[in-house]
Amino acid sequence: MMTGLGATVTRAGRRLLSSLPALFGVLVFTFLLMRVLPGDPAVFFASGPNAGKEEIEQIRKQMGLDKSVPEQLVFYLSDIGQGNLGRSMMTGQPVLKDLRERLPASLELTFTALLIALIAAVPLGVIAALRPGSVVDHGVRLFCALGVCVPTFVSGLLLIYVFYYLLGLAPDPTGRIDVFTSLPPQRTGFLLIDFLLAGDVEGWWTACKQLILPAVSMALFVIAPLARITRASMLVSLGSDFVRTARSVGLSWRKVVVTYALRNAILPVITIAGIVFSTMLGANVLVEKVFSWPGVASYALDALLSSDYAPVQGFVLLMASLFVLVNLVVDICYGIADPRVSIE
Amino acid sequence: MSEELLRIDDLHVAFSTRRGMVEAVRGVTLTVKAGEMLGLVGESGSGKSVTGFATTRLLDAAGRVTGGKILFRGQDVTKLRGDELRQLQGAAMSMIFQNPRAALNPIRAIGLQIADAILTHKRISKEAARAEALDLLRAVQIRDPEQRMNAYPHELSGGMCQRVMIAIAISCNPALLIADEPTTGLDVTTQKVVMDLLADIAAARGMATILITHDLGLAARYCRRIAVMERGRIVEEASPSTLFSAPQHAYTRRLVAASPTATSRIEDLVTEEERERYPAIVSKPRQEPAHGTPPLLEVRKLAKRFDQGSAAVADFSMTMAGGESVGLVGESGSGKSTTSRMICRLIDPSEGDIVFDGQSIGHVASRDFHRSPLRKDIQMVFQDPNESLNPRFTAFDCIAHPLMRLDGMRAGEALRQRVVECAQRVGLPLDLLPRFPHQLSGGQKARVGIARAIACQPRLLVLDEPTAALDVSVQAVVLQLLDRLRRENDIALLFVSHDLNVVRMLCDRTIVLHNGGIVEQGESRALFDNPKTDYTRKLVEAIPHIETGPTLAAAL
CATH class of the missing domain: 3.40.50.300 (P-loop containing nucleotide triphosphate hydrolases)
Structure with missing residues (x-):
């Protein structure tokens, strides 16, 4: 067992090392892209539309934009090397601090959405695979198609309309918590966990209610790919020789479907879930906007619109690192779930 | 009871x-x-x-x-x-x-x-x-x-x-x-x-x-x-x-x-109508190569190591004369497929040399060998007729492909005639030529695979378990076809198989491989009738035997 653990750690370390060049590439590429995009931050951050040429030049000099692009890149890289992501012109705070404050909100939302999606998608996929071509199968297909067709902001608005405006069940969609609840002492940044740690059940429920609608509207979008891959892989699994073996000795239906078929079928779902998670984290900007969620994606969008270089670069770097990390976690999960992987 | x-x-x-x-x-x-x-x-x-x-x-x-x-x-x-x-x-x-x-x-x-x-x-x-x-x-x-x-x-x-x-x-x-x-x-x-x-x-x-x-x-x-x-x-x-x-x-x-049994001959395996022109060919005595003719294939001290592991094949040497048939037998993992692939120049040997018709080909990198003029002289028939045919090629395309690539033929009447001729030589009905592999039976696919291999008139045909996926009755016909082709066109056959009964019938000589090394080799019938090593004896004894009485011969 020890050797297995050691091998996993070595493998993980090697994977992290091998992803460094890709991260570096992302870094440089984003830097150059930001320089190519139209829009001059100096003009944007000048005191007003009447700011004189000299004032703009002054700001430009302050920001180091008067130097050549390669020089700027070197400065930027050396800053990154020291763990300094720069300062946001919008908020006036260091980007690292901004991201640190906002990332937990995004992560909490994405994790919850993914959890909801998996809880819905895996059973749907399994049911569809157990009765291929049946009414249930077609129902699942239709549901999945709808989930993909309807953009997240539409489904988000629809959910708000129904549950907040018509039924009044949900709280007003303004951020992670309503104005009357006091925040728990910050430990993890995940409100649900912090409230629990503080023993504040009422606060936890408030945060939960705020979270449910945005999480569901994000989940609706990714249920489709997860359910489809579950169905496809479950069909292969159910048709495989070892499931036939399991049936040949009369194992109970539950044992055949869950222990034999599903556990094998879940392997590709893990991979897809990892990809879906990374995509959601960056692409949930629309949901964050609709629900005024203080996440990193809406932060990056605002920064992009005001030509604020540092936060956008910081965001892209964060996303790339998270993507590497998520892939690593998926690999490790895969290694645990499938004994065949570790010997390769 | x-x-x-x-x-x-x-x-x-x-x-x-x-x-x-x-x-x-x-x-x-x-x-x-x-x-x-x-x-x-x-x-x-x-x-x-x-x-x-x-x-x-x-x-x-x-x-x-x-x-x-x-x-x-x-x-x-x-x-x-x-x-x-x-x-x-x-x-x-x-x-x-x-x-x-x-x-x-x-x-x-x-x-x-x-x-x-x-x-x-x-x-x-x-x-x-x-x-x-x-x-x-x-x-x-x-x-x-x-x-x-x-x-x-x-x-x-x-x-x-x-x-x-x-x-x-x-x-x-x-x-x-x-x-x-x-x-x-x-x-x-x-x-x-x-x-x-x-x-x-x-x-x-x-x-x-x-x-x-x-x-x-x-x-x-x-x-x-x-x-x-x-x-x-x-x-x-x-x-x-x-x-x-x-x-x-x-x-x-x-x-x-x-x-196939220990005593059967290829001509015994098939029925009268399937024998075609086979008996006439078998009865014709084979021309012995003139004394002093250099061997067609000479393999010297061939070895293959994968990564850092132990040798898959080590110290493998053999010679083959033109038109000779040699069997390479052994259990899975004995290195027989690796050896055959090295001789075909599909993978590179780690050590040793392969001399074909006086030319050293062991050092030509396998990915460049397709440009060698000897490529068309050494051809291969693969184990699984389903997997080794391109599913998007018709039977005609499959046979025409090597002719176009290796013989430089262009699409046209000449190519058509060559393909038809190949199909006829392997007994493939011509109306099957426009069909795709999934529209053919196992035996028909095997024929296409063989026709493809002999299209460029090779002098050495390497067969990797060509009949393992076929039913016995189809196998019988394919074996007869291979033997006929060998005798008609003087093609040397290197036959890789785990089926000793088949090797015994088809091959003049047999080489027994075990753990990447040669255990025993010699004239096929002698080797199987009197195995000298324990390993060969174990192999021979493990074959299920069929006792055929004289009545069967009479019934046929």
């Missing part, structure tokens, strides 16, 4: 396909007595496996019993539902499958899988089930059973996996065991060990066994009674000796004849 355990009465099974219902089994009637071993023999598509699956109620969703009864201890199995059925499966009858590695759950430790089967039918604790599973692993003679309990199927060899499968099947002492091609795909020596084990266990526990196989020799060795199936019907049922000495049905006669 004479109690009737299973009675299948006029069984019909149909599969719904895109082209409507297809009847796979049409009116099978047979009985199995308690404790006996019955052989159910037939070629692919004869419905033997479907009969087995119908009995254990494991048919695919597309398959349905459309008529007849399957009475197990007087109870009609086809009518059972839900729990009644599950109480039968595993506890009263169980099944062993063809591909043992795929038949086991890849991500569950084998000990748990055996315990799963036990816990389904016995109300005992998990620890007790685990202990029973351990006993079963001992019963199927797995070494270090304690450690193997936690092993996963991919960590075990094919033979080991089949033992585990047997352990699962016998875990609840069923009265009936259905073994569906239990040793197909295993080495001959492993086959013998697994079959002996299965027979011993069945005898010791008084289990009746239905052995479903395509191998008449195997059935004859282990069964007292054999039922022969053809196209969904049982055409003959008899004891092995009667079956071989006096087969009644025409199909049985063909099957018996086509099964």
